[in-house]
Amino acid sequence: MVKFLKFLLWSGLAGGGGVLLIAASAYLYLSPSLPSVETLRDIHLQTPLRVYTRDEKLLAEFGEKRRTPVRIEETPEFLVQAFMAAEDDRFYSHPGVDIVGLMRAAVQLVSTGSIQSGGSTITMQVAKNFFLSHERVFSRKFNEILLALQIERELNKSEILELYLNKIYLGNRAYGVEAAAQVYYGQSINELNLAQLAMIAGLPKAPSRYNPINDPDRALIRRNWILGRMLDLGYINNNNYQTAVSQPVTARYHGSRIELQAPYVAEMVRQEMIERYGPEAYTEGFQVYTTVDSSLQETANQVVVDGLFAYTERHGYRGPVTNLNEADQNLEINNSEIQSNVDVWKEALKNARSNRILMPAVVTAVEDKTAHILLRNDEVDVIDWDNLSWAKRFINVNAFGYDPKSAGDVLKAGDLILVRKMPDGRYRLSQDPEAQSSLISMNPKNGAILSLVGGFNFFDSMYNRSTQAVRQAGSSFKPFVYAAALHEGMTAATMINDAPIVFADKGLEGTWRPNNDNMKFNGPMRLREGLYRSRNLVSIRLLREIGINRTINFLEGLGFEDGTMERNLSLALGNVSLTPLQLTTGYATIANGGYKVSPYLIDRVETIDEVLFRASPETACPECEDLLDNPQEQTAEQTEMPEADSGSAIILARGDQDNNVVDLTGEPDTQRITPAEQVMDPRVNYIINDIMNDVIWKGTGRRARALKRHDIGGKTGTTNDSKDAWFVGFNPEVLTSVWIGMDDYTTLGRWEYGGNAALPVWIDFMKVALDGKPEQRLPQPDGMVSLRIDPKTGRLARQGDKNAIFEIFRQEKAPTAVSEGSIPSLNDIDQSFKPEDLF
Numbered sequence: 001m002v003k004f005l006k007f008l009l010w011s012g013l014a015g016g017g018g019v020l021l022i023a024a025s026a027y028l029y030l031s032p033s034l035p036s037v038e039t040l041r042d043i044h045l046q047t048p049l050r051v052y053t054r055d056e057k058l059l060a061e062f063g064e065k066r067r068t069p070v071r072i073e074e075t076p077e078f079l080v081q082a083f084m085a086a087e088d089d090r091f092y093s094h095p096g097v098d099i100v101g102l103m104r105a106a107v108q109l110v111s112t113g114s115i116q117s118g119g120s121t122i123t124m125q126v127a128k129n130f131f132l133s134h135e136r137v138f139s140r141k142f143n144e145i146l147l148a149l150q151i152e153r154e155l156n157k158s159e160i161l162e163l164y165l166n167k168i169y170l171g172n173r174a175y176g177v178e179a180a181a182q183v184y185y186g187q188s189i190n191e192l193n194l195a196q197l198a199m200i201a202g203l204p205k206a207p208s209r210y211n212p213i214n215d216p217d218r219a220l221i222r223r224n225w226i227l228g229r230m231l232d233l234g235y236i237n238n239n240n241y242q243t244a245v246s247q248p249v250t251a252r253y254h255g256s257r258i259e260l261q262a263p264y265v266a267e268m269v270r271q272e273m274i275e276r277y278g279p280e281a282y283t284e285g286f287q288v289y290t291t292v293d294s295s296l297q298e299t300a301n302q303v304v305v306d307g308l309f310a311y312t313e314r315h316g317y318r319g320p321v322t323n324l325n326e327a328d329q330n331l332e333i334n335n336s337e338i339q340s341n342v343d344v345w346k347e348a349l350k351n352a353r354s355n356r357i358l359m360p361a362v363v364t365a366v367e368d369k370t371a372h373i374l375l376r377n378d379e380v381d382v383i384d385w386d387n388l389s390w391a392k393r394f395i396n397v398n399a400f401g402y403d404p405k406s407a408g409d410v411l412k413a414g415d416l417i418l419v420r421k422m423p424d425g426r427y428r429l430s431q432d433p434e435a436q437s438s439l440i441s442m443n444p445k446n447g448a449i450l451s452l453v454g455g456f457n458f459f460d461s462m463y464n465r466s467t468q469a470v471r472q473a474g475s476s477f478k479p480f481v482y483a484a485a486l487h488e489g490m491t492a493a494t495m496i497n498d499a500p501i502v503f504a505d506k507g508l509e510g511t512w513r514p515n516n517d518n519m520k521f522n523g524p525m526r527l528r529e530g531l532y533r534s535r536n537l538v539s540i541r542l543l544r545e546i547g548i549n550r551t552i553n554f555l556e557g558l559g560f561e562d563g564t565m566e567r568n569l570s571l572a573l574g575n576v577s578l579t580p581l582q583l584t585t586g587y588a589t590i591a592n593g594g595y596k597v598s599p600y601l602i603d604r605v606e607t608i609d610e611v612l613f614r615a616s617p618e619t620a621c622p623e624c625e626d627l628l629d630n631p632q633e634q635t636a637e638q639t640e641m642p643e644a645d646s647g648s649a650i651i652l653a654r655g656d657q658d659n660n661v662v663d664l665t666g667e668p669d670t671q672r673i674t675p676a677e678q679v680m681d682p683r684v685n686y687i688i689n690d691i692m693n694d695v696i697w698k699g700t701g702r703r704a705r706a707l708k709r710h711d712i713g714g715k716t717g718t719t720n721d722s723k724d725a726w727f728v729g730f731n732p733e734v735l736t737s738v739w740i741g742m743d744d745y746t747t748l749g750r751w752e753y754g755g756n757a758a759l760p761v762w763i764d765f766m767k768v769a770l771d772g773k774p775e776q777r778l779p780q781p782d783g784m785v786s787l788r789i790d791p792k793t794g795r796l797a798r799q800g801d802k803n804a805i806f807e808i809f810r811q812e813k814a815p816t817a818v819s820e821g822s823i824p825s826l827n828d829i830d831q832s833f834k835p836e837d838l839f
Contacts, residue, residue: 047063047067047068047069047283047284047285048061048062048063048067048282048283048285049061049062049063049270049273049281049282049284049285049286049288050062050286050287050288051265051266051269051270051288051290052287052288052289052290053260053262053289053290053292053293053294053297054289054290054291054292054293054294054603055293055294056289057259057260057294058256058257058258058259058260059258059259059260059262059265059266059269059290059292060256060258060262060263060266060269060270061256061258062266062270062281062282063282063283067166067174067175067176067178067179067285068176068178068179068182069166069176069178069285069608070162070165070166070176070177070178070189071162072158072159072161072162072165073158074190075161075162075165075177075189076189076190076192076197078194078197078230078235078236079165079177079189079192079197079200079201080161080165081230081233081235081236082194082197082198082200082201082226082230082235083122083164083165083201083204084122084233084235085201085226085229085230085233085235086201086202086204086205086226086229087121087122087125087201087204087205088120088121088122089229089233090121091121091122091123091157091161092157094121095149095152097121097123097124097145097148097149120144121148122160122161122164123148123151123152123160124144124145124147124148125164125168125204126148126151126160126163126164126167127144127147127148127151128144165177166178168204169204169207170183170200170203170204170207171183171203171207171208171211171214172184172211172213172253177189177200180200180203181196181200182254182257183253183254184196184199184200184212184213184251184252184253184254185250185251185254186254186257193244193247194227194236194240194243194244195223195227195243195244195245195247196247196250196251198223198226198227198230198244199212199219199222199223199249199251201226202219202222202223202225202226205222210222212249212251213251213252213253216249216251219249219251220249224245227241227244227245228241259294260294260297260298261301261356262292262297262301262451262452263458263459264452264453264454264455264458264464264466265290265292265297265449265451265452265601267458267462267464268452268464268467268601269288269290269601269602272601272602273286273288273602273605276605276613284607285607285608286605286606286607286612287605287606287607288602288604288605289602289603289604289605289606290449290601290602290603291443291448291449291450291600291601291602291603291615292449292450292451292452292601293450293451295768296441296450296451296765296768296769297450297451297452299451299764299765299768299769300439300441300451300452300453300765301453303439303761303764303765304437304439304453304456304738304761305357305456306761306764307437307738307740307757307758307760307761307764308433308435308436308437308456308740309420309430309433310760311433311435311740311748311752311757312431312432312433312434312435313390313391314749315394315397315400315749316391316392316393316394316395316400316401317390317391317392317393317394317410317429317431318394318431319394320363320411320415320416320417321352321360321415321416321417321418322415322416323412323414323415323416324341324344324345324348324362324414324415324416325341325413325414326414341414342374345362345364345374345414346374346378348360348362348416349361349362349374349375349376349416350376352416354376355457355459355460356457356459357420357456357457358418358419358420358430358432359375359376359418359419359420359421360375360376360416360417360418360419361373361374361375361381361416361417361418361419361427362374362414362415362416362417363411363412363413363414363415363417364380364413365413366407366408366411366412366413367407368406368407368408369384369385369388369406369407370382370383370384370385370388370407371383371388371407371410371411371429373417373419373427375419381427382427383407383419383426383427383428383429384426385407386426387422387426387427387428387429388404388407388410388411388428388429389403389404390429391404391410391429392404397746397747397748397749397750398747398749398750398751410429411429417429418430418431418432432456433456434742435740435741435742435748436455436456436461436465436469436740436741436742436743437453437455437456437465437738437739437740437741437761438453438454438455438465438466438469438580438737438738438739439451439452439453439466439736439737439738439761439765440452440466440580440581440584440736440737441734441735441736441765441769442584442585442588442599442734442735442736443733443734443735444587444588444591444592444597444620444730444732444733444734444735445592445595445597445619445620445621445732445733446597446600446617446618446619446620446673446676447585447588447597447598447599447600447617447618448599448600448603448617449599449600449601450734450769452466452601453466454466454467454468461743463743465580465739465743466579466580466581467579467580467581468579469579469580469739469741469743470577470578470579471577471578471579471580471719471723471724471739471741472574472575472576472577472578472719472720472723472724473574473576473578473583473717473719473724473726474573474574474717474718474719474720474724474726474754475534475536475573475574475700475715475716475717475718475726475754476574476583476715476716476717476726476727476728476754477574477576477578477583477717478531478534478539478572478573478574478715479531479587479590479688479691479692479715480555480558480560480586480590481539481542481543481551481571481572482527482530482531482539482542482688482691483554483590483680483684483685483688484546484550484551484554484555485527485542485543485545485546486527486684486687486688487554487680487681487684488546488550488554489813490527490542490545490546491527491687491794491807491809491810491813491814491815492526492527492528492687492690492691492807492808492809493526493527493528493789493794493795493807493809493815494526494527494794495524495525495526495527495793495794496524496525496526496527496530496538496541496542496545497523497524497525497537497538497541498516498521498522498523498524498525498530498535498537498538499521499523499537500513500521500537501513501514501537501540501541503569512569514536514537514540514569514573516535516536516537517534517536517718517753521537522535524792525538526791526794526807527542528691528694528807530542531691531692531694531695531699531715532691532692532694532695532698532699532700533698533699533700534695534699534700534715534716536572536573539572539573540569540572540573542572543569543571543572544569548567548568548569548571551571552565552567552571557679558586558589558596558679558680559585559586559589559596559679560576560578560582560586564576564577564578564582574717574719580737580739581599583726583728583737584599584728584735584736584737585597585598585599587728587730587735587737588735589679589680589685590680590685590688590689590692590713590730591689591713591730591731591732591735592620592676592732593620593622593678593682593685593686593732593778594678594679594680594681594682594684594685595618595619595620595621595676595677595678595679595680596618596676596677596678596679597617597618597619597620597676598617598618600615600617602615603615614672616672616673616674617673617674618673618674618675618676618677619673619674619675619676620676621673621675621676622682624673624675681810682781683781683783683784683810684810685778686778686780686781686784686808687808687810689713689777689778690713690808691713692713692714692715693710693711693712693713695713695714695715695716696712696713696714696729697710700715700716700754700755701714701715701716701727701729701755701759702755703755703756703759703760703763704729704759704762704763704766706763707763707766707767707770709731709770709775710775710777711731711732711775711776711777712729712730712731712766712770713729713730713731714727714728714729714730714762715727715728715729716753716754716755716758716759717754717758718752718753718754718755721747722747722748722749722750722751722752722753723741723742723745723746723747723748724739724740724741724748725739725740725741725748725752725753725754725757725758726738726739726754726758727754727755727758727759727761727762729762729766731770731775731776731777732776732777732778733770733773733776734766734769734770734773736762736765736766736769737762738758738759738761738762738765739758740752740757740758740761780808783810783811783812784808784809784810784811785808785809785811785814786806786807786808786809787806787807787809787814787815788801788804788805788806788807789804789805789806789807789815789819790803790804790819791803791804791805792819793819793820794807794815795815795817795818795819795820796815796816796817796818796819797818797819798818798819801819
C-alpha cells in the first residue's frame with residue numbers, strides 16, 4: 001500500500017513537472033512574440049469621425065464602427081455589475097485567469113473534441129480583442145492566458161474594465177457600451193434603467209443571437225438570466241429584480257444622433273479631413289467643429305426648399321406620378337391577387353419613392369374643393385383648397401393653363417401623388433422641383449461659412465451646386481466692374497450714356513447689339529444710377545472706357561482668376577464662369593472694407609485628449625495694422641479681438657518669413673488670425689457699398705426693403721435667357737448669396753429674374769440672420785468729401801438748386817466745375833467700335 005502511494009506521489013510529481021515543463025517551454029516559445037501590454041495605456045480605439053456645428057450640434061458621423069469611449073468613473077455601477085454577472089463574476093478576485101473556468105473548458109475539450117466555451121475572463125477578452133485573432137485554437141488560448149496575466153500585472157482592474165467596456169462589439173456596428181446605448185435606445189448609457197443595462201450586458205456572448213432588435217424573445221431570456229445572476233450575487237435586491245424583469249423589450253434601432261441636417265456641409269468636411277489625415281480620419285475619433293451656425297443652417301435648409309417650391313408652383317402642376325386605377329404595367333402589381341383598390345394603393349405606397357421632404361400619397365376620393373388621401377402606415381388625411389388651388393396645368397416653362405375651379409380639375413381617385421407637410425400640419429399637393437438652388441452665408445470679415453445648402457435634396461443628388469456648379473454670374477458681377485471704374489478714377493457722379501450701341505467685332509461673333517433687359521434706354525445717367533438700376537449699356541460703356549486689361553488686372557487683385565473671365569465687353573454683363581462660393585468670396589471683399597479673405601469651414605479638429613488643428617483665418621482687421629507694425633508694444637489685452645466663431649478669444653498673429661502663422665502674444669489655446677491683405681482702396685470700397693445700398697432702396701433689389709434695414713446692400717443677377725437667377729447681399733456681419741437655375745443649363749422661364757426667384761429666398765434667410773442685430777455700416781475712411789451735385793450733370797450744384805443731391809467722392813476726384821443746368825454733350829449712338837481701343 002505504501003509503495004502504491006509512493007508510486008502515485010511520484011507519478012503526480014512527474015506529471016506536474018511535465019505540465020510545468022510543457023508550460024515553461026510554451027512560455028519560452030511564445031513569449032517573445034507577445035505584444036507589449038504597455039501599449040494598452042496609449043491605445044487608440046477606432047472611433048468614427050464626427051462633425052459638429054460651432055454650437056456643438058452633431059451634423060454627421062463617418063466610419064465603419066460606431067464608438068463613443070467613456071471613462072470607468074462615468075459608467076453606471078449596475079452596468080459593470082451586469083457585465084460581471086454575465087461574463088466574469090470573480091473579476092476582482094482572480095489574477096487575470098479563472099482556473100475554474102479554464103478547467104471547465106478543458107473538460108469540454110476532452111469530452112467533445114472541440115472547444116465549447118472559452119473560460120475567458122474579462123481580462124482575457126481584453127487580451128483577445130486588442131492583440132489576438134478570434135480563431136478558436138489552443139495556441140491562441142495559451143497566448144490569451146499569458147497576456148491576461150501580463151495585463152493584470154501592469155494595469156489595475158479599473159483600467160482593464162474601461163478598455164473592455166469601450167472595445168467590446170455589441171452588434172449593429174456598435175463598439176463599446178455608450179455606442180450600444182445610443183444604437184439600441186437612443187440615449188446615453190447613464191440614462192438607461194437596470195433592465196436596459198442588463199440587455200446590453202447580454203450581447204457580448206452572441207451579438208446577433210441575443211440582439212433585442214433581431215430576436216427580442218431570445219434577448220429577453222438572456223436579459224432575465226443576467227438579472228437573476230445579479231440577484232444571486234447580491235448586486236441588486238429583490239425589488240430591483242422584480243421591477244427589471246417586468247420591463248418590456250424597448251430596444252429599437254437608432255441611427256446616428258444627427259441633430260441637424262446639413263449633408264452638403266458634412267460631405268465638404270469629410271473630403272477635407274480625408275485630404276488632411278487620410279483614411280485614419282474615419283477611425284481616430286476626430287471631432288470636427290465647423291463654423292456653421294445651427295439656427296442659420298436650419299433656416300437655410302427651409303428657405304431653399306420653400307423657394308424651389310414657390311418656383312415650381314408658379315409654373316404649374318405636371319400631373320400625378322401615375323393613376324393606380326388605370327392599367328399600368330410599370331407598377332408590377334398582380335391585380336388578380338389584389339382584393340380591392342385599397343390593397344393596390346397600399347402596395348404602391350410601400351414601393352413609391354420618397355425623401356425627407358416629399359412623401360407619396362394616393363387620392364382616395366375627390367370632392368368639390370377637397371381631395372382625400374391615403375399615406376403610408378394607413379394614415380388618412382385631406383388636401384384642402386388652400387393647398388390645392390395653385391395647381392394650374394403645366395404646359396411648358398413659359399406657359400400654363402387656367403386656374404383650377406375645383407379639386408376635380410386637378411386630381412382624381414387613384415392618383416399617386418407627392419405631398420409635403422406644412423408647418424401648420426396640413427398637407428399640400430407638391431412635386432419634385434425641376435430647378436435647383438444654392439445658398440451660402442458667410443462672415444465677410446474672415447470667410448467663415450455660417451450655413452451652406454448645395455441643392456434641393458442631397459440624398460437625391462450629392463452634386464454640390466455651391467462648390468461645383470460653374471455658372472455665369474450675370475448682373476451680380478457688375479459691382480466689381482464698377483469698382484474697377486472707380487479705381488481707375490471715375491466717380492459715382494460720372495455721366496455715362498444709357499443708349500443703344502453697336503459693335504462690329506469678330507471676337508464677338510460679328511455684329512453685337514446689346515440691350516437692357518426691358519429694351520428701353522434712358523440717356524445719360526450717373527454711374528451710381530447705372531449700377532443700382534443695372535443698366536447693361538452703362539456697364540458696357542464703363543468697361544470700354546477703362547479697358548479690359550486694366551479691369552481684369554484689378555479683378556485678379558481681388559482674387560478672381562483670369563481664366564474665368566471673358567476678354568471682351570461681355571465681361572461687363574457678367575460673362576464670368578464662377579461657382580456660387582467663388583462669387584460669394586468675391587463679395588466678401590466688398591462687404592468687409594476691401595480685404596481679401598478665403599472661405600473656410602473647419603474651425604478646429606479635436607480628439608478626446610487634445611486640439612489637433614485650429615483655424616487661423618485671414619481676417620479683415622484695420623486695427624491690426626498698427627499692432628503688427630509695433631509687435632513689441634502688444635499685450636494680450638491689446639490684441640484680444642471681440643469676436644470669434646468658436647467662442648474662444650482671438651489672438652492676433654502674423655506670418656513669419658516662411659508664411660507660418662506666429663502667435664505674437666504667447667497665449668495658449670486660442671484662435672489665431674492672420675490680418676488679411678487689403679486689395680481695394682477703402683474709399684472705393686465705401687462708395688461701392690453705398691451704391692449697393694441704393695440697389696435695395698431705389699433699384700432692382702427693392703423687395704429687400706421689407707427688412708426695414710439701412711445697413712444692407714446687394715445686387716440681383718439674371719443671365720441670358722434666364723438660365724441663372726442670383727441675389728447676393730450683405731451687411732458688415734453677414735454675407736449671403738442665393739442662386740437658382742437648372743442643372744442642364746436650360747431656361748428657368750421668361751419671367752424669372754434674380755429679383756423674383758432668388759431675392760425672396762435671400763430675404764427670408766436674412767430676416768432670421770439679422771434678427772436682433774443692431775444696424776451697422778462700415779466707417780467712412782479718411783480722404784472723402786460729400787458734395788451737393790446736379791443729378792442731371794454730375795457737376796457741383798448751383799446755389800439754390802432745389803433738385804440738388806449729395807454725393808460722396810474721393811477728395812482728389814471731387815468735381816470742381818459748377819453745373820450750367822444742361823445735360824453734357826454725349827453721342828447718342830456709337831456707330832462703330834475697334835477692339836484694339838480697349839487695351
